[in-house]
Amino acid sequence: METRDLTLLTDLYELTMMQGYFKRYKDEDEIAVFDVFYRENPYNGGYAIACGLEQVIDYIKNLKFTKEDIDYLDSLNTFDKEFLDYLANFKFSGDLYAIPEGTVVFPREPLIKVIAPISEAQLIEPAILNFINHQSLIATKTSRVVYAADGEGVMEFGLRRAQGADAGTFGARAAVIAGCIGTSNVLAGKFFGIPVMGTHAHSWIMSFPDEYTAFKNYAKLYPNNCLLLVDTYDTLNSGVPNAIRVFKEMKEEGIELKKYGIRLDSGDLAYLSKEARKMLDEAGFENAIISASNDLDENLITSLHIQGAKINSWGVGTHMITSKGWSSFGGVYKLAAVQDEEGIFVPKIKLSENTEKITNPGNKKIYRIYNKDDGYIRADLLSMNDESYIEDKDLELFDSVDTWKSAILKAGTFKLRELFVQVFDKGNCVYESPSVMEIRENCQKELATLRPETRRLINPTLVPVDLSNKLFRTKMGLFKEMSGKVL
Amino acid sequence: METRDLTLLTDLYELTMMQGYFKRYKDEDEIAVFDVFYRENPYNGGYAIACGLEQVIDYIKNLKFTKEDIDYLDSLNTFDKEFLDYLANFKFSGDLYAIPEGTVVFPREPLIKVIAPISEAQLIEPAILNFINHQSLIATKTSRVVYAADGEGVMEFGLRRAQGADAGTFGARAAVIAGCIGTSNVLAGKFFGIPVMGTHAHSWIMSFPDEYTAFKNYAKLYPNNCLLLVDTYDTLNSGVPNAIRVFKEMKEEGIELKKYGIRLDSGDLAYLSKEARKMLDEAGFENAIISASNDLDENLITSLHIQGAKINSWGVGTHMITSKGWSSFGGVYKLAAVQDEEGIFVPKIKLSENTEKITNPGNKKIYRIYNKDDGYIRADLLSMNDESYIEDKDLELFDSVDTWKSAILKAGTFKLRELFVQVFDKGNCVYESPSVMEIRENCQKELATLRPETRRLINPTLVPVDLSNKLFRTKMGLFKEMSGKVL
Structure with a gap:
């Protein structure tokens, strides 16, 4: 695939903040932890599919302010020479962790965690969100359509109605990851080695x-x-x-x-x-x-099945490639912690009048808990990064809103899996993306770890995303500390 | 702006059809006329804004099958060597006419007309539709938001929620054309010379x-x-x-x-x-x-105005950049005529069970009719390309569905303007796109030619798009000829 210069694919305020951090710290910023997460499953479904990581990786690898970029920024009369010189030599130096593409995910858990000097972490916010929001949305929508087609092949036909060339091409990528058997888009076929049809x-x-x-x-x-x-x-x-x-x-x-x-x-x-x-x-x-x-979608396909329609192959365009009716994933990028002088990550929180919008503070990781007997996901557990859970010890889970809702999982009845893989280590990419067809295969396995009640299209059973005791106490502590204070 | 190789941004079936035409005609295809048009105004509004032509032009200018493209197509085991050799030397050789960007447009009138050897015209269908559908959608949505803001500045802030990088960048372009005062997207600022803010x-x-x-x-x-x-x-x-x-x-x-x-x-x-x-x-x-x-949109801004909110600047993101609730423009690309051996354009029609979906046949052009007194658009008139209408002769208009609805416009009471400009002439670009800020200025003037009753957000008065007598008779003739026939 050709390399594109997307370094300026950012919001102006990231650059004005960067200059602020630069003036405050020079190039020795505080190290910050940012989480990418989303708040609501598309279409009020039971899950989403993480997608778009490979494009995040390509983007970060290719970050470089060209002379043309610098000249343009200079023309805005907002940035001084010292800062522009710093940008001219800019290179991402941070760490990045992510849930692999094709994994089923749930609201409020971090899909990506960036640990980097705060100004670097800010610069990459809009592009990371753009790629993850777009492809996770289309993958999630597609998995619903494929579910409705019930084993009959679904072809992605939406290029002409997609919101731009990338929406058509990376949308086709996401659609195939989530279960389409191919796409009409020849460029997507060439870029990603996926079947083309028509x-x-x-x-x-x-x-x-x-x-x-x-x-x-x-x-x-x-x-x-x-x-x-x-x-x-x-x-x-x-x-x-x-x-x-x-x-x-x-x-x-x-x-x-x-x-x-x-x-x-x-x-x-x-x-x-x-x-x-x-x-x-x-x-x-x-x-x-x-x-x-x-104009097919999951509802129309379901209706045609109910009517006994004799269709055994589906070409789905507009509604899938634009995720009609739920056109944005709503992923956000929030500060979770800042490292102090001793290297300790000090948790940070953003309050909100809406309790659900309050962020989960700290440098965290995610455990996925499977039932040992049927292999289904029982819950996800967000913990602090320095916590450890093991399979041969009882595990207590509780709801972080209605805390009286709790359960003890007996040792030996569950399996644990940490969801994050490391993608960047001090600016170096240490992860190789699987091929799209490999991700697709993995996604099929992932979807099979959801109970049928969670996969169904309407009113699904939700998978709990619980907080560890330590994380919960940290959150409550910050919450009390902040809410009484005039800042 | 960097040049991207988007030659394969097409659907596979265009290439399989092309090979079919190539085998039938070699490289001396029939010349065909294709129209790009849409059927319904987004959000059931009174108009749309044509947008995306500059990207169509760039795309056609840069059409070229590289060796890599040819190798990829060869790997599909669908195309033979003779055809691939033809593609390797492919160059667009046709004509293209378009309504300039920023113009207000109405359902069923051609925004673009391609006159080219049929296989060339097919190849470019998906990309043309993709660019026009995307940007016309966002421009139309934005004009509604800007209308609701009632003179207060609207900033485009949607990059992180857009459906891919192009949706963020070309979406920002469309938003500024339709009236936003700027965008947060720095790449869009650099590419299009539009104000960046944040x-x-x-x-x-x-x-x-x-x-x-x-x-x-x-x-x-x-x-x-x-x-x-x-x-x-x-x-x-x-x-x-x-x-x-x-x-x-x-x-x-x-x-x-x-x-x-x-x-x-x-x-x-x-x-x-x-x-x-x-x-x-x-x-x-x-x-x-x-x-x-x-999460602002035109409805929320209107509601805030009604409540007497003291807001005088609006940052609009997700809902505008994804056109939430109406996520595709629905533009189509339909065969309208094929040239016979004498060079005459023989009108073609596609029937449908839905009368509204029946296409308008023939090689056509569009007259816009303005009231001389107030400058508002009275109607658009689709005619055959060889017809001429003049301002100092009475003009009869009639509704092509309810034909009894007719009116005679007295000479001297109206002004006429032909909407098409020529963009390509035998494969050569003969049109220079204005800058984005020039198109924006033009778009403001265009919007002022709509009656307030047509601009309003809910239940607007529609502008008639009428057919000339000759076009109407041609359509009815083909309709009768086709519908009785077992083909």
Whole structure:
């Protein structure tokens, strides 16, 4: 993939704050800990899928203020020469931890943790959020669509409706990670080594004197992948009969159609698919695919299944690639701790009138707790980074809002896994992203660790994200300390 | 701006169709006319704003299949050598006409018309739609937000929540075109020469021992642009009093704060702004700005105005940059005509069970009709390209669905303007995009040609898009010809 200069993909206030830190500390800033987390599952679902880390890595690796960048910043009459000189030699020197891509995640747990001089950590905030927010959103939406399709293939077809070229291309990446079998977007195919698919458009039909000739030409060209679009003129009176005629002729001519069938792109998909199925079956084409597209999403696919629609392949565009109805993931980047002179991370908190918006302070890590018997996720546990939990000791969990809700997990009944992997160590990348198809495979396994009650589309059972006793006490302590004080 | 290789930003089926055309015609395809149009105004509003043409131009100018692209396509085992050789030498050779960026537009009229060999026209479909759909959507959404702000400045702050880097950067471009006074996105500032703005984040406050010290440091650093974020701990008991203390001290120290005030980012913006206004006024800071952010959109801004909120500057992020609630523009690209051997454009039509979805056939152009007295748009008229209308002859308009609805415009009472400009001529770009700030200025003038009843946010009066008599007859003729026929 080509390298793009995205160093200035940041908000101006990050640079004005950076200059403030620079003047205060020179280039010996305080080390700060920032958490990336989100607050609500898209579509009020039971989970989200972490996605976009590879782009975060590429971005940080390529951070560099070019002379052109510096000249531009200089032109704003906001930055002085000393600071611009510092930027010209800027290099990210911090640590970064992350939950790997394709992992199922839950609200309020950090997906990424940055430990870096505060000005460096500020600079990279908008780009990190942009990549993670975008791809986690599309991956989560896609996993819902794929869930509704219930094992039938879903193809990502949204490029033309996506919010810009990146939304089309990285959106296709996220969609394949979350379970799509491929994308129509050739650039995404080239960049990420993911399957590309597609057949033909209405204009192909319209450019021929008649529909039959258009179909016949297409079938001869692509006998291995011959899905004919049957709704240009009249689906049941023209499109399907012409498709059947072509399938028959190809058979008679001894040309085997490997993957073949029809695509419906308008009209009543439930009715048309059932009628088309009958016509195809009667003509002896029981294995012809019936593919559908046209403003599909998880709800429409579910409805078509309930109606007994005879569709076994889905092309999903607009609603998935823009996550229609829930168009932003809402991930935030919040200061959690600042290191003091002795190297101790002093927890920081941001208060809010809304209790749910109060951040979790401190340098933290995440344990995922699985049931030993069925392998499902029981809960996630946020703890301080210096805490340790082990599988052969009882583990107490409690709800951090309704603290009377608690449970003791008996040793031997659960498995623990720390979710963070280290990605950058003192500015050096120490993590290699798996391929997109590997992440996809991992994501399938991840989704299987959710109970069916958590995966369902409506009113799912939520997975608890609990705080360790130490973290809870720290939070309450800061909370009391802050709330009484006139600052 | 850096040049990106977006040649493969297309759907696979365009390339499979291209190979089909290539085998049928070699490189002497039929010339086809394709229209880009949309069907519904975003948010059921009265208009849209055309945006994204400059990116279409850059994309077409830079179309080139590199060796790497060809190797990738070869690896798909779908394309033969002769076709790949043709692609290696590919260059767009067609014409392109467009409505200039920043123009107000209406459903079913072509925003772009491509006249090119059919395989070339197909290749560029997804990218053209992607750019136009994205930026027209964000421009239209933004114009609604700016309308609600009623003359108070709106800043675009959405980078971190946008659907990818391009959505953040080109979204900022579209937002400024539609009326934002600037963006937080530094890369957009650099690329497009648009104003960048912003102050500081909660983390700035939290990294200091107390709020007062954080404010004081910021004010000393940036006396020319000193908006203090007052909601980190307690807006009215800590934030606003500390801000006032700093403003007073700066005054006493003889440092003039040029642009100064506070920013509210949480809580009840109506209540807090009114209380803060009182406190600031009582302290003698009547000209302090009160800026607000936090999930704003046109409806929330309207509601805050109705409540008498004392906010005079708006930072709008997530809802605008993702066009929350209407996340895709829905623009389509449809075949309208094919040139025959005599060079005549033969109109083509795509039928649909939904009358509104039936396309307008033929090689067309668009007249915009203004009232001579008040300058407002009266209607748009789609005609065949070879028709001419003039201002000193009566003009008959009629509704193409309810044809009894007709009107005769008296000569001398209206002005005519053809909306299309030529952008490419036989593959050569013959149009220079204005700067973004010039397009912005033009867009302001364009919006002023809409009646207030068309601009309003809810239930607007729609501008008619009528068909010329010749176009109407052509459409009806094709319609009858097609619908009776078994194809």
